[in-house]
Amino acid sequence: MNLHQFRFVQEAVRRNLNLTDTAKALYTSQPGISKAILELEEELGVDIFVRHGKRLKRITDPGQQVLKSVEVILREVANLKRIGEEYSKQDAGRLSIAATHTQARYVLPEPIAQLRKRFPKVTVSLHQGTPAQVAAMLMDDSADIGLATESLAEFDELVTLPCYEWQHMAVLRHDHALAGVERLSLEQLAAEPLISYHPSFTGRRRIDRAFEQRELTPTIALEAIDSDVIKTYVRTGLGVGLVAEMAAKDEPPGSELVFKPVSHLFGHNTTRVAFRKGAYLRGYVLTFAELLSDRLSRHLIERAMAGAGDSYEL
Structure with a gap:
């Protein structure tokens, strides 16, 4: 054989x-x-x-x-x-990252830039997909590290660690009737056409559960996987958007959009970093993971990869 x-x-x-x-x-x-x-x-x-x-x-x-x-x-x-x-090429090689669009667009640019400064001989390959596709890329060795909010912890073949928490934001045109409301309610949102993520992305399940628990049936006017697309359609007046808070950070001063935190309605979401069980992680992979969050350390990741457990609180 x-x-x-x-x-x-x-x-x-x-x-x-x-x-x-x-x-x-x-x-x-x-x-x-x-x-x-x-x-x-x-x-x-x-x-x-x-x-x-x-x-x-x-x-x-x-x-x-x-x-x-x-x-x-x-x-x-x-x-x-x-x-x-690791030992023949030292600090050269390829880092393959699998992530959802939100992570790739809003979270990864700075850590990747920092990694490239530290390891200029490392080439970065960035693959975007659904959380399930991120998991699949890790399991078939197409990616060294994965980042997503949904699904990753559901795969026994992966070691996953919490990376950071975030909340959803309601995004409205500045002239919308709810733009001046300080604390939005589920009932107010349910009465508006909503523009949100596809159910498999970016904490959408938590949004759906919140409405179901209150026996409310919101009107979903548009589903998308891209936060920028959601904001674009909010600008057209199609409805109220629900986006990850990361998507609000790059709005320029004087934007026609208003963002309102809604963690009191939908709680907080946890983005997780994942590796394939049994994989050997090169030094720059561990360094990149540390750049993603100050809660992640080389020692913590190596312990998890060695089977010491992967249920770590933020």
Whole structure:
């Protein structure tokens, strides 16, 4: 058995058992992949996949166990490469970050700029996606570190740590009837068309739960994943926006928008930083995590990665 066979098996699973897509992803031939997987099965003495003709239909029970071992082996191979790069290339390499749009737009610019000053030979790759996509990028080693508010703590394959807390802000045109109200109520917001995040982004679940608990049914005029889009449509008069407080920080003086804190309605949200369990974190990855929050330290992260627990209070 060899690493090529392991990679073929792993990628076939990632590609929903489609060997054509697997071959394209790995820049090789479909017959070559089929042959390699068959040879691995023969050597192991078990079928990893159930087949219908030449097509893979599902993973067998022993195949599930094989896949777990394959993932561990390939993860450790990746760790060996990182360890080699750590000591051979010193402060050079690539930092791959997966984050939601809000984090990428409002939170990451300053830490990335600071990292580049400290490690000018490190190239940064920034990938944006949904919280679930952020988790997936971490789990398949496409990213070294992930940042999101929703979902990350739900994946057993990840080590997650709280990074910082934030609240939602209501955003209104300065001439809106509610612009002069000091403390908004759920009833007032429910009576307005609302412009908010898609349910999978930026604390939207907390907003929905607050209305449900009060048996209120707000009118959602528009859903978006981008805070700037929400603010743009508020400017057109479409409705009242609900955005993360980070999105209010770059509004210029004299803006036509008014921002009002609504933590008394929706509580506080926790953005979490995440790493794949068992991953070897190069020095600049740990430094970047420390730049994200003064609550994160190299010692804390190394303890969590070593299995000392990942439930840390802010």
